[in-house]
Amino acid sequence: MSLKTKQGTLIITMLFFVILTGSAYMVDISYHPSVGDLLVNKNGMTLYYFSNDDANQGSKCYDRCVDTWKPFYEVIYRENLPDRLNVLDFSTIKRGDDRLQIAYKGWPLYLYIGDDKPGDLFGEGKENAWFIVSP
Secondary structure, eight states: OOHHHHHHHHHHHHHHHHHHHSOSSSEEEEEETTTEEEEEETTSOBOEEETTSBTTTBOOOOTTHHHHEEEOOOOOOGGGSOTTSOGGGEEEEEOTTSOEEEEETTEEOEEETTOOSTTOOTTTTGGGTEEEOOO
16 A cells, blocks of 8 residues: 555545544534534533532532533543644543543533534523533
């Protein structure tokens, strides 16, 4: 197999991965006409923050809360973020179960169980406490 063929196969494989997963990034920026730019996970699902959390202090979403608002667990590093996002804006918070939840600018991130597909924003404004994350 020639180098040109190998490169072509690699490009096709990478494109296929992006099509299947939605993004090559763990966190990405998406645009929605009603809210503008927002953060999404690699599958294009909207990420939210909980205004009752204290930035840089951890999560207050436990017990029944996590049945509806799933903590966002991923490994974030420079190579799996788009250039428009700064890796230094991401951190982790230790939850009560010792798992590390991703935070953006100190705010723990969550996925809403009521969002079925990329572009859904059904969690926006819930209980006047849950909001999309704007980059």
